[in-house]
Amino acid sequence: MKKWLMLIIFSLVVVSLVACSDDSESTGSDNGGDDSENTTSDNGEDTSSDSGEKVALDFWIFGSTGYGELVDKYMEENPNVEITINEGEMNDMHNNLFTSISAGSGAPDIAQIEVSQIEKFLGAQDQFYNLNDYGANDVSGNFLDWKWAQAQNVDGSFQIGLPTDIGPTTMFYRIDVMEEAGLPTDREEVAAEINTWDAYYEAAKTIKAETGKPIADTPKLVFNALRDQQELQYFNEDNELIMEDTVKEAYDYTTKMIEEKLIGQNALWTPEWGTAMAEGSYATLPGAPGWMVANVKGNAPDASGLWDISSIPEGAGNWGGSFLTIPAESEHPEEAYKFISWLTAPEQQLKSFEIAGLFPSTPDVYENEEFLATTDEYFNGAPTAKIFAEAAQAVKEVYMGSNYAIVDTELETALTNVAVDGADPQGEWDAAIERINSQLERQ
The missing domain is CATH 3.40.190.10 (Periplasmic binding protein-like II)
Structure with a gap:
């Protein structure tokens, strides 16, 4: 019996040493104790920032925005981001969005909201990210004051959206x-x-x-x-x-x-x-x-x-115009904000005007010589811009x-x-x- 007991103890010690050896290798101890390449969380999910996986963003829009071309450009410049556009009729899109945020399920990462609806959604601001937390205050000067204020709560502490076009x-x-x-x-x-x-x-x-x-x-x-x-x-x-x-x-x-x-x-x-x-x-x-x-x-x-x-x-x-918002369900608010701040910047607003006629809410564009030179022969050569x-x-x-x-x-x-x-x-x-x-x- 003593011999069998000693054999069991010896076997347990060997197994323990092998397990320690395997654990040491998995945490990178063979490279001086640096565990920076450990990319696995406790539940087995990949948490590495450079894993190469794409961030997928769902983008709800309505109307003729011409955003498809700009989205393609952004994805080309940011290959780790994949943006899917879902386009619908304006009232349907707003109704679906309100239903989704009320239910806490089904909302997109980014939603376009028309100006006549923005106050309704501000009433449910806890279902959206406050864009001030991601740097919105730093870009407020890019936009017309009256347009920026339309997407704020009364005291200005919460910014629900970044301005797109105006009417x-x-x-x-x-x-x-x-x-x-x-x-x-x-x-x-x-x-x-x-x-x-x-x-x-x-x-x-x-x-x-x-x-x-x-x-x-x-x-x-x-x-x-x-x-x-x-x-x-x-x-x-x-x-x-x-x-x-x-x-x-x-x-x-x-x-x-x-x-x-x-x-x-x-x-x-x-x-x-x-x-x-x-x-x-x-x-x-x-x-x-x-x-x-x-x-x-x-x-x-x-x-x-x-x-x-x-x-x-x-x-x-x-009359008209919209904002880009980030519903609270999004798991990628930083990436979503980076995209909408790019899409609403003066350079892209000028491009939206050229592509689809969306009139910019960024007054810097109004000083652009090419923009000011825009005329429309249908309207008797009027300098429309x-x-x-x-x-x-x-x-x-x-x-x-x-x-x-x-x-x-x-x-x-x-x-x-x-x-x-x-x-x-x-x-x-x-x-x-x-x-x-x-x-x-x-x-």
Whole structure:
């Protein structure tokens, strides 16, 4: 028995020595104790920073951004990053994003959010990374102040997104209709003569009398143009509904012109709206942003040289634009931030403008000689970049509120009822306010 006991002890000692030897080799003790090449975690996963594995980023976008070309360039310059673009319809993408962050599952690494939705997602900021933690404050000076502020919480401590494009508003006009009415057709003369909303109203009466045509085809565009020039629109920063002053004035101005047959009744994006644009059935598109250029060309391909662009009366507003955000589900926030800070830098914003017409939110681009030299022969050779850049710098900072879309939809319904059905403007306003309050109570 003693012999067997000694044999067992001896065997255990040998096994222990072999195990120690194997462990010493696996931790790199044979190179002086340096364990820097140990790339295995306790659960067996590769944790080496130079393992060569790619970081995969899922990127949700909407609209015609032209980002595919820039994403390819970034991946070429950063071969360790693989970015997959998922493109969808704007409302669907926002709904899917909100559902995903609410459920805590299914959100992408990077999500594009439109300006009218940004306040809604700021209300769920705990479901996003604060970009200030990754250096956003260091690049804030690259962007227009009013654009940067749109993606901040009230005290500026949380930055949910980096700005992409903007939609500064101008006035597109038909040269032939203006000429028939005896009004100026040169863009600078148009800007000088129709420089106030009172002057716009007087021009509308002249156009109607001389041509029988309305000055604008869509009530919503006239209303938007006035509304977007106001610093206070639907809500204040306490999210209280405030519409009885500037918004009501814009509504009353628009409905007055509707009742006097100075504005048409076609709704935006309808076939009738596109046909009227092609036929020159009205004189102006007020409150038109840069991205509207593509809509005009698409609807009226044979009207090249008949459209021009001038400034809008009494300043400018902003319609559209987006931000790039990083949902909290992302496991690669540093890599995601590095990419979006690159994509929104002035150099890439200029490229986005050249590729897809996205107007830059980085004013450094406005000093670029090639950018300023951009003209559009369809719009009678107008210096489009210069015109929109001047408008961008005239935009006021606006607080939109998380329920902006609710109010806007109901007011559009009211305007449509006045224009199409001849409904009483005040009655439609009161009904819209009632519907708005009812919906806000359920939020």
